[in-house]
Amino acid sequence: AQKITQTQPGMFVQEKEAVTLDCTYDTSDPSYGLFWYKQPSSGEMIFLIYQGSYDQQNATEGRYSLNFQKARKSANLVISASQLGDSAMYFCAMREGSGGSNYKLTFGKGTLLTVNP
Amino acid sequence: KAGVTQTPRYLIKTRGQQVTLSCSPISGHRSVSWYQQTPGQGLQFLFEYFSETQRNKGNFPGRFSGRQFSNSRSEMNVSTLELGDSALYLCASSSPGQGISEQFFGPGTRLTVL
Numbered sequence: 001a002q003k004i005t006q007t008q009p010g011m012f013v014q015e016k017e018a019v020t021l022d023c024t025y026d027t028s029d030p031s032y033g034l035f036w037y038k039q040p041s042s043g044e045m046i047f048l049i050y051q052g053s054y055d056q057q058n059a060t061e062g063r064y065s066l067n068f069q070k071a072r073k074s075a076n077l078v079i080s081a082s083q084l085g086d087s088a089m090y091f092c093a094m095r096e097g098s099g100g101s102n103y104k105l106t107f108g109k110g111t112l113l114t115v116n117p
Numbered sequence: 118k119a120g121v122t123q124t125p126r127y128l129i130k131t132r133g134q135q136v137t138l139s140c141s142p143i144s145g146h147r148s149v150s151w152y153q154q155t156p157g158q159g160l161q162f163l164f165e166y167f168s169e170t171q172r173n174k175g176n177f178p179g180r181f182s183g184r185q186f187s188n189s190r191s192e193m194n195v196s197t198l199e200l201g202d203s204a205l206y207l208c209a210s211s212s213p214g215q216g217i218s219e220q221f222f223g224p225g226t227r228l229t230v231l
Contacts, residue, residue, distance in 0.1 A: 035220070043205055045222035091160065103148050103211055104173045105220065107160035 003027065004092055004108035011113050013082045020067070021077040021111045023092030032096045034075040035105065036066065039089040048090075051075055079113075087115045119144065121210050121223035129229045135196040138226045142189050142210030149191040150220070151183060154205040163206075166191055195228075203230045 005024045013019040025034065036048040051059045051066045059066040067076040079086055089112050093105040122141045130136050142149050150173075151163040162175040166185035183193040189210075195202055209222045 037222070042224070043207075043227065044224045045207060045209070047219055047221060050219060093160075103150050103165045103167075103220065104162045104175070105150070105152075105160075105209075106162070107152075109159050 002108075003106045004094055006092055006108035006111050008111045009109070011111055013079075013113065013115055015084060015115055015117050016081055018078060018080045019082055019113065021079070021090050021092075021113065023075045023077065023108060025073050025075060025092075025094050027073075027094065027096050029096045032094055034066070034068070035093040035095070036064070036075075036077045037091045037093065038086075039091060039110070041088070045091070049077065082115045084115050084117060087113060089113075121208060121221050123206075123208055123223040123226050125226060126224065127227050127229075129231065130198050131231050132198055132200060134198050135194065136198060136228060137192055137194045138206055138208075138228075140191045140193075140208035140210075140223060142191070142208075143212075143221055146210035146212045146221075147189050148211040149185060149189065150209045150211070151191070151193050152207045152209065153177075154207060154225075155201075155203070160207075163193065198230045200230050202228065204228060 003026050032053045034051045038046045049059050049061045049064045049066050051068045058068050063080045065078045089110045091110045092108045124139045148167045150165040154160045165173040169185045180196045185191045205225045205227050207222050207225045209220045211220045
């Protein structure tokens, strides 16, 4: 079974609107972390936001917020007020374990977001 | 603070050759991880080094190897290149003090095998 599932291969959004990118995960480890990365066409992976499994509140970083629903094992990324520069590939990733010695990330297949003017 | 750097950025090799890629982590970061990204397989974990020791290894053949130096810089080597090794190779660095809540990636090395 896939550990990270991103069901939207591509998404379109109008500039200045909000968009939600879906991510579901599968793990039996009670301790894990969830990451979102942005990858523009240049190839560099840009870290956006992180949510730990024990974090009580949903993570937020500027225009990015993570809608963490633990019981549903979902960690959707919400981008508010989309900008043309947000057009890129977005990856959800998971690290299992406490992180003390496990730095391995498992990635989803990604969602290609296109922001229209 | 300078980010993660990778050299070279682009590389073209032929089948059967070997290649060495280099990654310099963010200053103070002691963990370096390597990933392979291809259109078919997506992003896959290769291995992770911490204080010159390999701690985790992905499911790749022995042709893929790596090492880390005392200054935390890391190299990965691929021997006997195959066409399927064409990919974007990304390295990422982390600092244990940050509790692995962040892992920063470099710009990648795009390897083409002809």
